[in-house]
Amino acid sequence: MSTILEVKDLSKQYSKVLAADNVSFSIDEGEIFALIGPNGAGKTTTIRMISTLIKPTSGDAIVNGYSINDKPEKVRESITYLPDEAGAYKNMTGYNYLKFMANIFTNDKDKAETYVKRAVEMCGLGDRLNEKIASYSRGMIRKLLLSRAVMTYPKLAILDEPTSGLDVINALEIRKIIKDLANKGMSFLISSHNMLEIEFVSDRVGIISKGKLLVVGKTEELKQRYNVANLEEVFERVVLEHEVY
Amino acid sequence: MKFINLLKKELRELINAQMIIGLVVSMSLLVLIGGIMGDAIEDAVSNSGDVYICDQDNTEFTKRVIENLNAMGYNVNEKSVTKEDSVEILEELNINSLIIIPKGFTEGILKNNAASELEYISRIKSTSAMASLGDGSTSAIESIKSIISNLLMQEGYGLSEADITVLENPVNLKEVTVVDKKSANVSASTIIGMASTQGMIVPIVIFILVMFTSQMIISTISTEKIDKTLETLLSAPVSRLSVLGAKMLAAAIVALINAVAYMIAFSSYMSGMLGSTLDTTAVIGEALTMSDILKELGLKLTAGGYILLGLQMFMTIMIALSVSLILGAMATDAKSAQTLVMPIMIFAMIPYMISLFMDVNSMSNIVKIFVWLIPFTHTFTAINNIMFGNWPVFWGGLAYQFVFFIVCMYFALKLFTSDKIFTISLNLGQKMKLKKVKKG
Numbered sequence: 001m002s003t004i005l006e007v008k009d010l011s012k013q014y015s016k017v018l019a020a021d022n023v024s025f026s027i028d029e030g031e032i033f034a035l036i037g038p039n040g041a042g043k044t045t046t047i048r049m050i051s052t053l054i055k056p057t058s059g060d061a062i063v064n065g066y067s068i069n070d071k072p073e074k075v076r077e078s079i080t081y082l083p084d085e086a087g088a089y090k091n092m093t094g095y096n097y098l099k100f101m102a103n104i105f106t107n108d109k110d111k112a113e114t115y116v117k118r119a120v121e122m123c124g125l126g127d128r129l130n131e132k133i134a135s136y137s138r139g140m141i142r143k144l145l146l147s148r149a150v151m152t153y154p155k156l157a158i159l160d161e162p163t164s165g166l167d168v169i170n171a172l173e174i175r176k177i178i179k180d181l182a183n184k185g186m187s188f189l190i191s192s193h194n195m196l197e198i199e200f201v202s203d204r205v206g207i208i209s210k211g212k213l214l215v216v217g218k219t220e221e222l223k224q225r226y227n228v229a230n231l232e233e234v235f236e237r238v239v240l241e242h243e244v245y
Numbered sequence: 246m247k248f249i250n251l252l253k254k255e256l257r258e259l260i261n262a263q264m265i266i267g268l269v270v271s272m273s274l275l276v277l278i279g280g281i282m283g284d285a286i287e288d289a290v291s292n293s294g295d296v297y298i299c300d301q302d303n304t305e306f307t308k309r310v311i312e313n314l315n316a317m318g319y320n321v322n323e324k325s326v327t328k329e330d331s332v333e334i335l336e337e338l339n340i341n342s343l344i345i346i347p348k349g350f351t352e353g354i355l356k357n358n359a360a361s362e363l364e365y366i367s368r369i370k371s372t373s374a375m376a377s378l379g380d381g382s383t384s385a386i387e388s389i390k391s392i393i394s395n396l397l398m399q400e401g402y403g404l405s406e407a408d409i410t411v412l413e414n415p416v417n418l419k420e421v422t423v424v425d426k427k428s429a430n431v432s433a434s435t436i437i438g439m440a441s442t443q444g445m446i447v448p449i450v451i452f453i454l455v456m457f458t459s460q461m462i463i464s465t466i467s468t469e470k471i472d473k474t475l476e477t478l479l480s481a482p483v484s485r486l487s488v489l490g491a492k493m494l495a496a497a498i499v500a501l502i503n504a505v506a507y508m509i510a511f512s513s514y515m516s517g518m519l520g521s522t523l524d525t526t527a528v529i530g531e532a533l534t535m536s537d538i539l540k541e542l543g544l545k546l547t548a549g550g551y552i553l554l555g556l557q558m559f560m561t562i563m564i565a566l567s568v569s570l571i572l573g574a575m576a577t578d579a580k581s582a583q584t585l586v587m588p589i590m591i592f593a594m595i596p597y598m599i600s601l602f603m604d605v606n607s608m609s610n611i612v613k614i615f616v617w618l619i620p621f622t623h624t625f626t627a628i629n630n631i632m633f634g635n636w637p638v639f640w641g642g643l644a645y646q647f648v649f650f651i652v653c654m655y656f657a658l659k660l661f662t663s664d665k666i667f668t669i670s671l672n673l674g675q676k677m678k679l680k681k682v683k684k685g
Contacts, residue, residue, distance in 0.1 A: 076482040
């Protein structure tokens with residue numbers, strides 16, 4: 001399996017805060033990697049750097065063979081990013097939003113049509129796609145945005161808190177879409193502070209706290225290593241361990 | 246292709262029902278007000294010869310006075326009154342003014358050789374500028390005095406009418422007003438009155454335009470930032486320059502539509518206001534329309550003048566837009582986005598108020614420089630600069646505005662191409678709350 005993302009010592013220093021401190025990890029093709037940690041741990045900063053939205057203070061990340069520092073425009077061709085609690089253009093219909101975004105990713109009309117068709121099938125919103133987004137529920141918007149994020153079949157889909165604020169049914173549907181696409185070879189970088197949920201969806205997790213990536217591994221391995229029942233307890237043990245030493 | 250896609254999206258966002266309704270309503274209002282005021286002036290001018298007189302003396306002398314008044318072109322309506330109280334008299338006759346020639350008026354003048362009392366009752370209904378128009382009684386009283394003097398001189402001293410005319414008016418005042426290098430036979434006060442009606446509405450239009458377009462772009466940018474659609478766009482394979490360029494171009498197109506639409510509505514308003522014929526007492530010589538006089542003096546905006554004014558408005562809107570781009574990026578929520586329009590409002594309000602009450606060019610140098618540094622000032626003063634040919638001030642102002650716009654765009658571009666677009670925020674309310682909490 002080839003490596004889609006390789007993060008090498010990424011750091012981001014804001015005026016007084018070191019939001020990311022030498023973060024390193026990698027994601028293989030078809031793998032779902034989850035960055036977990038509490039609010040303000042540095043998940044979004046790391047994700048924004050990989051998405052080329054903000055520049056790292058030091059370090060680099062190689063996405064599909066391209067450096068985020070040297071070839072950000074090439075990186076953007078290989079990724080899609082779904083921000084945490086993102087909205088969409090409320091005056092647009094769901095269908096027009098998908099069409100607009102498809103035309104942002106490609107200049108080829110046929111390709112754009114394929115993207116839209118794929119997203120329409122995936123989101124399952126049916127006729128509601130002809131209504132304005134302003135009338136959508138939170139779950140509907142999230143499904144629309146997720147289908148937008150994966151309609152181009154990117155090499156790497158970066159999803160920040162993909163199920164935050166959603167009810168159980170909607171969260172389950174979204175997790176299912178992610179799993180199905182990963183089985184088809186798409187790689188995912190997911191962030192969440194809901195560690196129990198991440199257990200069900202991710203292949204590997206990285207626990208991040210105060211900007212430092214403390215530990216990386218498969219969920220089952222980590223549970224065994226720390227002899228605990230779930231990821232939440234793994235997180236507690238990891239944080240305590242790093243505070244002691 | 247991607248840029249066109251972005252531009253279409255921005256235009257769809259900006260040209261919405263709210264914007265179209267706002268534009269149509271304000272344009273219609275401007276045209277309507279122009280029409281209403283034009284009709285009101287026309288009515289007032291046509292009614293200005295109506296005079297109501299109650300001749301209680303009813304002598305040969307007073308009859309001759311009224312005959313002479315009619316001969317001078319006044320439409321004299323004779324009335325009789327039964328009441329004594331002034332309010333009741335006007336109510337009884339259902340008029341707004343009445344000249345009463347009291348009993349014994351003739352006797353007082355002819356026998357006692359003393360000034361007799363003439364009673365004039367008038368009702369004030371409003372303090373508006375239009376309220377004083379359309380009442381011919383004031384000038385009729387002056388005419389009555391003149392008629393009586395003539396009659397006395399003719400009968401008492403046997404002077405001919407020609408002699409009396411010379412005695413009454415030993416000097417004929419010919420008022421000429423010069424504007425730049427053009428002149429017209431009209432009093433300066435008349436011109437100032439006319440020109441101010443033209444200059445009055447422009448600052449209002451500019452103020453509305455600046456506020457409207459600023460709010461529009463601040464709301465668009467802040468919504469994109471708050472909803473994180475901007476993050477989605479900027480992580481897609483499209484350059485940040487295209488995203489910013491599409492936003493600016495769309496806003497410029499909307500601004501241009503607004504500027505042109507307002508200019509058309511404004512010219513319609515002005516033609517309504519200036520179409521009426523001037524009172525012959527205001528203009529020496531032939532009766533002209535206000536429009537003719539202003540045109541003769543170069544004070545009426547020509548097609549070129551409207552284009553220059555439109556250009557100034559466009560430049561001001563572009564500055565408001567570029568500043569709004571930066572301010573909109575600082576919003577953290579919908580409430581702070583609303584507050585962020587305040588700096589633009591303050592800097593638009595200063596020249597707006599000044600242009601309504603005084604001439605910037607005649608202020609002290611320090612104040613003048615301070616006011617000129619506010620880029621919006623040059624548009625608020627543009628109409629005067631165009632009308633009075635202050636071309637160095639006009640073009641200098643336009644050049645300053647252009648430089649200001651480029652500087653703002655440079656900072657907007659810097660902001661959009663750096664991390665700051667996601668990290669910058671200005672939430673004064675929250676900062677104050679934090680300070681209070683810390684103190685507590």
